[in-house]
Amino acid sequence: MTSQRSSSVLEAMAGPYDPASVEARLYDTWDESGAFQPSGDPGRRPFTIAIPPPNITGQLHNGHVLFVAYQDLMIRWQRMHGRAALWLPGTDHAAIATQNVIERELAKEGLSRHDLGREGFEKRFWQWKDEVGNSINDQLRRLGASVDWTREHFTLDEQLSRAVREAFVRLYEKGLIYRGRYMVNWCPDDQSAISDLEVEYQDVEGSLWHIRYPLVDGGHLTVATTRPETMLGDTAIAVHPDDERYQSLVGQEALVPGIGRRIPIIADAFVDPEFGSGAVKVTPGHDPNDAAMGERHDLPVINIMNGDGTLNDNAGRWSGRDRFDAREAYLEFLQAEGLLERVEPHTHSVGHCSRDGAVIEPLVSEQWFVNARPLADAAAAAVNDGRIRFHPARFKNEFLRWLDEIQPWCISRQLWLGHRIPVWYCQDCGAVIVAREDPSSCPVCGGRNLRQDPDVLDTWFSSGLWPFSTLGWPDDTPDLRRFYPTDVMETGYDIIFFWVARMVMLGLELVGEVPFHDVYFHGLVRHLDGSKVSKTNYQPGDDPLETIEAYGADAMRFSFVTAAAPGNDMRLDLRQVERGGHFANKIWNGAKFVIGAMERTSGAAAGEPSLIDRWILSRFNQVHADAIRDVERFRFGEAGRTLHDFLWTEFFDWYVEAAKIRLYGDDPAAAARTALTLATVLDGSLRLLHPFMPYVTEEIWRHFRAAGGAGDSPELLIETPIPSASPNVDQGAIAQVRALIEIVQSIRNARHESGVEAGRQVEARVIGGDDGLESQAVFIQRLARVDPLTFHVADTTFHEPAVTARAGGVEIFLPLAGMVDLTAERERLARELADAEATLGRAEQLLANPRFVERAPEAVVAKERDRARAASERVAQVKERQAALVESP
Ligand SMILES: [Zn+2]
Ligand SMILES: [Zn+2]
CATH class of the missing domain: 1.10.287 (Helix Hairpins)
Incomplete structure (x- = not known):
């Protein structure tokens, strides 16, 4: 009976490992088994990771594979260590990006969002989401992500929207949210304020125009500028207080050309006397440094720009023109008036919108802000006292520095898609109403003429609540009580400030506890040419689904994890992924050998373990302990490489070769012991490797169990425990076998050097060494193809042509006569x-x-x-x- 069942196992495993025939089936099996949901057993300590929610518009590219590989590794690892593991999935509405996608669709139909109105636009969004919003989830499935789909969330869900409103109202009530006129980064394409983090600075080859401002008392003063159109908003000219050239002019007045406004000439130490003429224009409405100077000197703030980048009525006869157009026209005017002294080429840094590339205009406008200072102090304290730890640790200082220099966070966006700001203005009495529920009348005057603030919230405001809003906050839910704080936040270092810092600040403020204890940063994935893999820089080969089809999800995950180092960027080489595929196949073939050995010896009583058995079991116990230590210290790549090297070289090469001697020998007890050792090491290795390569290990597990392996362990490997490492390590056996391997390797090298055919037996004499070595003669004979093999006492000398080598503590003498034609x-x-x-x-x-x-x-x-x-x-x-x-x- 046994042999019949077993041979059908090997039949089912015929051929090389084929990921395509395995992966989809196994994913469904896992999902349907309920393994992705955390155990409800209160005795199991929870382990939680909230996924960094991908943009709903997104497609996964190779740059995303790292986060899936790392997080699934940690989740599977902890699940197999008995924790109630929860990986929370979900997506982000990515306000501006998504609104752009939908507006582009509308444009194809000849429509704008204004044709639909706000409500119609929202309806259109949900329709779009139903159609395409799931592609990202399908991609996560293909990668094998063991997320709990029953707890999936979307940032615009009713539940999360309620959390956003609660957060806004609470912060407002505490005075941490306020409205004010401040300098913001304005994107005329998005027609919205964007955050500092969304501005990318690039060096641009522009011009420096030297322009004469007529003085009220006659004469003129020359000022250099890269943005002449903003002169229309000037409210002063400034010089350095110690600049002798201009001391007599301080206190006089100049005229803004074309507008005729009288502006004072002031002295301010901020001015660099070396730049241009040493006199600078001051435009507090359109330059952050000038705004600060304007505050020091109590200068008026004049905004000359509309939201779409055209100039407003403050720009006099240039109003209504686009900013770049207006620049040309104004320059022509200055030229005609003889006020343009000269132009020189000038390279300077210009802020661009990270999404659409538009040139950012700093301008003063009415926005909502979070006073981040007190929140940042609390966040810094949590990092300083070790409640939050960074991996790698070098990010700690960068994080603290940013918190130290934190600016008010502008959270209003002039968009339609997103969480509408929960603020109403009474049109009758001017009251400002900030409310959890939509008000129907004014609490001050009772009037019903209310208008809601048209803006929506920065998308990072809602994702900043992610680790607790997804667990049911603001309600006191069982999930929030059990799984918050979460354990690990794993993400790219590029969103450390956008996201990680905001989650820490908001978690501490709103829930009273840090949102996670460990932050692990992976690097960015780059192409071989060094450019970043991203949505905007998509190149052939960047689609992970293509790579999965070619090599399998395991190959991809394993090669990413073992090639990357925490916090460092990696260059993706598809040859590495191919090698990952070879590794999966090596394990597959090795497992077939093990199952064959189990069949062959089925029913026989096992004898004593041999030296080689004691060696491989000891080595496995060492690798087991090393892997556990490395994963616990977030050294995933090292753990993966250790497992790989052990399995590939020591187990499936050396041990399997040596095992054949006893397996095919004439001692049934020795053969049975060998099969038992093979099965023991395979069993333990599959468990350790599963979080790295879930599919191939699960599929082998299925066959291994069908062949009678793994005792009474669970049916699915995903639910099988990883035990703690056995302390049994026979150092003597490890040293002895290491010496034997060195001897075999040096004989193999000598044969290779001398061009001996692979199958030919050669003579070898071992000089020195002890009796223990002699008892393992058959290992050397079989693995190095040596015959005859003789042992000699130390210092024995032979006088004939030979290759000699020192290896494994002995001298090896290979007479050349038997190997080559002299x-x-x-x-x-x-x-x-x-x-x-x-x-x-x-x-x-x-x-x-x-x-x-x-x-x-x-x-x-x-x-x-x-x-x-x-x-x-x-x-x-x-x-x-x-x-x-x-x-x-
Ligand atoms: Zn933009
Ligand atoms: Zn009112």
Whole structure:
């Protein structure tokens, strides 16, 4: 019966590992089994990760694979360690990005959002979301993400919208949210304020215009500017107080050309006397530094721009024109008036919108702000006292520095898609109403003429609540009580301030506890040319689904985790993914060998473990302990590489080769023990490797159990515990087998060097070493193809041509007569020596020529030096081999 069942197992595993036939089936099996949901057993300590919600508009690209690979690794690892593991999935509405997508769709139909109105636009959004909003989830499934789909959230859900409103009202009531006129970064394309973090600075080759301002008392003062149109909003000219050239002018007045406004000439230490003429225009409405200067000198603030980038009535006869158009027209006017002194080319840094590339206009406008200062102090305290830890630790200082310099956070956006600001203005008495529920009348005057603030909230405001809003906050839910604070926040370092800092500040303020204890930053994924893999820089090969189809999800995940180092960017090389696929196949084939061994010995009683058995079990116990230690310290790549190297080399190469000796020998008890050892190591390895390569390990587990492996363990590997590592490590066995392996390797090298055919047996003499070594003669004989093998006491000498080597604490003597035709070998070596010496001679001659060394390109000279070095090494090697061939007297 047993043999019949087992052989059908191997039949089912025929051929190489085929991810495509396995992955979708296993994902459904896991999902349907309920394994993705955290255990309800109150005795199990929770382990929670809230997924960084991808944008609803998004498609996963290779840059996203890292977060899935790391987070699923941690979640599976902790689940297998008995924790109630919860990975919370969901998506973000990404206000501006999504509104742009929908507006582009409307444009194709010849419509704008204004044709639909706010309500119609929202309806259109939900329709769009139903149609395309799930593609991101399908991609997560393909990668094997074990998220709890029953707890999925979307930032515009009713529940999360209620959380957003609660948060806004609470912060407002505490005076932490306020409305004010401040300088913001204005994107004329989005027609919205955007946050500092959304501005990308680029060096632009522009011009520096030197312009004359007429003085009221006659004469003129020259000022240099890169944005002449903003002169229309000037309210002063400033010079440095110590600048002797201008001291007599301070206190006088100048005229803004074309407008005729009288503006004072002031002295301020902020002015750089070395820049331009040393006199600068002051435009508090459109420049943050000027705004600060304006405050110091109590200057008026004049805004000259409309939201769409055209100039407003304050711009006099240039009003109504687009900003760049107005610049040209104004310059023409200045030229005609003789006020344009000169123009010079000038490279300067210009802020651009990170989404649409529009040139940002700093302008003063009415916005809602979070007073982030007290929140940032609380966040810094949580980091300083260790409630929050960063991995790698170097991000701690960067985080603290940013908190230290934090600015008010502008949270209003002039968009339609998003959480509408819960503020109403009474049109009758002017009252401002901030409310959790939509008010129907004014609490002050009872009037019903209310108008809601037209703006929506920055999308990072709602994602800042993510770790607790997804658990039911503001309600005191069982999930919030059990899973908050979450355990790990895993994300890219590029959103440390956008998102991580906001979650910490809002979690502490609103829930009273840190949102997570450990923050793990992965690096960015880059193309081989170094450019960042992103939505806007999509290149062929960036689609993870294509890569999964070619190599499997495991190959992709494993290669990403083992190639990346925390916090450092990685360059994606698809050859690495291919190697990950080879590894999956190596395990698959190795598992088939193990299952075959189990079949062959089924029913036999196992004898005593051999030296080789004790070695592999000890090595497994070491690797097991190392992997646990590394994963606990967030060193996932190291853990993966340790498992890989152990399985590939020690287990599936050395142990399997050595196992064949006893497995196919004539001692059934020894064969049974060998099969048992194979099964034990495979069982433990599958468990450790599962979080790294979930599919191939789960599929092998299924066959392994069908063949009678894994005892009474759970049916699914995803739910099987990883035990703690056994402390049984036989250091003696490890040292002995290591020596045997070195001996075999050195004999293999010598055979290879001498060109011995793979199948041929050669003679070897081992000099030195102890009896223990002699008892393992068969290991050396089989694995190095040695016959005869003899052992000799230390210092024994032989006088005949031979290759000798020191390895594993002994001397190995390989008589050459059995390996090569001595005469032919001598001739071959003589030819090779002549060749190497000629190459060396040519290179040395060239390098001795000063004209070559001085005039040839550096790379050519370096190449010649390398050639000389290689040739001289070869000469030495060949001479050594010739010496070994000298016949003894
Ligand atoms: Zn923009
Ligand atoms: Zn009122």
